[in-house]
Amino acid sequence: MFLAVAEEQHFARAAKRLGMSQPPLTMQIQILERSLGLKLFDRSRRGTVLSAAGAAILPAVRRFAAQAEQLEAVIREVVAGQSAVLHIGAINSAMLDTVPPLLEALRSSHPQLSVFVKEIDSADAVPGLEAGAFDLAFARLEGEVADGIATMPLAEDRLAVAMPTQHALAGLPRIRLKSLDGEHLVMSSRQVSPVYFDMLVSVCRANGFSPRIFHEVRSLTSQLAYVSCGQGLALVPASMRKLAPPNVAIRPLKERVTVVTAAAVWSERRYHPIVEAAVAWLQVAHRKVHT
Template identity: 70%
Template sequence: MSHIDFRLIRQLWMFLAVAEEQNFGRAAARLSMSQPPLTEQIKVLEHSLKLQLFERSRRGTKLSPAGAAILPAVRQFALQVEQLERVVREVAAGQSGVLQVGAITSAMLDTVPPLQDYMRRQHPHVTVFVREIDSADAIPALQAGDLDLAFVRLEGDVGQGIATLPMMEDRLAVALRKDHPLAGQSQVRLKSLSHEPMVMPSRQVSPVYFDMLVGLCRAQGFAPRVMHEVRSVSSQIAYVSCGQGVALVPASMRRLAPENVVVRPLREKTMVVTAAAAWNAERHHPLLDEAVAWLQAQRPSRMTHAA
C-alpha cells in the first residue's frame, strides 16, 4: 500500500493560496508563514512535478498554462480535504455516525428534509451530508460507497445490487407558453404534441426517465421532436418560458411556472415516478437501514397524486 505524501498535500495547499492571491506575500500571510519558505516550497513542488506553475515578473505573479491546467483539480482536492476534516472533527466531538445522501434538486425540496428531521430527532449526533447529483450518477456512487442513499429518477429493477423505492409520484402534464394554441385546454392529448418542438430532460442525466417519456410518445404513434435536452425540470420550464418548445413535466411543477407558462395535465392519465430512494443492498450501514425503514413506513403518505 502506498504511503500518503503529506508534504505534497501541504505544498498543494500552498500552490492554491498563491494561485488565488496572485502574490507570494499575501499568500504567505494567508497561510500564516513567512514568504521565503513559501517560495522555496513552491520551487520544490515545481521540481517534483517537472512543471513551471507560475510566471514571475516585476509586475507580479500569475499562473503559467500548466498551473492553470491543474488548478481546477487542486481546488476539487482542497474541497474534499475540507470535507474529510469536517467529518473527522464531528466524529471526534462525539458524533455517532454519518449518512451521505445525494439527491436531484426537486427531491432536495420535497423528500430529503423530512428524512433529515426524523434522523435528527432519533439521533441528535448523526450528521447527514446532502449534495446535489444527477440521476445517472447515483448507481456508480452507491456502488463505490461515495453515497449511502440517493433520491433520483429511477424506476423498476436497475440491477447491480441497487435497491429502489418509489417515493414521489405525479401525473404527467405538459408545460406550454400561455399564447400557445393548446394552452386554453384543461387537458391536452399527448398525440397533439406530435409536431411540437420538445424540451426534454437529458438522457445523459436521467436515462430511465428520458426513455420512459419517449416510450409514451411512441405508444401514441409518434417520435418526439427533441429540440433541447436539459438537466432539470426547472430548466424545462425556463426553456418553455423562452419560447423554445413544450415540455412533458410532472403536474406539480405548475408551482414553478412563471406567469407566461401554463401546465396542463395530459388527457391520458399517466403517472410517473418523480423521485425514488436508491441504496446499495449489498452494503451494511445501520443508519441507512433505519432511514430506509422510515421511508418505507412513510411511503403511502408521501406518494403525491396530482389531479
C-alpha cells in the first residue's frame, strides 16, 4: 500500500490500482505512520508526495517488496507440486556459457525443477550464499574464500593485454608484462572481485612495477569499452578477443599467467540435493573438457 501511494502520488489512483476503496487505504497508511512514528506523506489538494522520511525508507521497502514477490513465486511453485527450487547467482560471462548447459542437464534429470537466476558481481557470491539468497553461484573466485564456502574452478585462461590498435605495443606478437610500467590501466574493480584484483596487482609487482590504475570498472566487457575509448590498456583473459571491437587489439603476455575466469561456489553448511547434482555434473563436464 505504501508503494502504491508513493508511486501514484494520489490516494484515489493508488486505491484503484490496489483494487480497493480509498478510505481503508487511507486508514492503513495512517496506522502505518502511527506505528512507525513517522509522517510518510505530505498531502495537499494537488496530490500526495513522499515526506523526507518516506523518501528515506522507499528504497528499502522496494527491496522488501521484491523479496516478498520472489517468496510468493517459490510458494506458488511448491503448491503446484514443483518443489525442487534452485536459486543461482552468476556473473554475466557465466550466464552466457556455463549456466545454460548445466540447467539443460538438471532439467533433464529433474523435470519439476524451478530455477531463478540473478546476475551478480563476483564480490556478491559469498555474502549471497551465506545469507541464503543463492544456493549456487558462479564467479571469478579461487582458493579458500570463506569458512564453509567451497569453490571449484571451471574455466581458466591465459592473461593478455587489450590495447588500442594504434598503440605502439599492438604490433608485437606477445607483450612483456614489464612493458606496461607507466601505462594507464583499466582494471576490474576490487569491489567486484577482490581475489582477482589482488592477483593481478601481485603479478604486476612480481614483474617489477606497481600498476597505474586509471579506471576501475565492473566487468570485462567494460574494460574493452574503456580501452576502445582510449582510456588505457587492460589485462584481460585471452578469450576476450572474440568480444573485442575492431579498434582494440588483444595480445598474449610473454609470461604465462593463468587466471580463473569462472568458478562454481556453494555453501557446505546447507544441504541442497540439486546443488549436489549440479556440482557432480560440473565435475564430470570439467573433466571431459580437460582430457
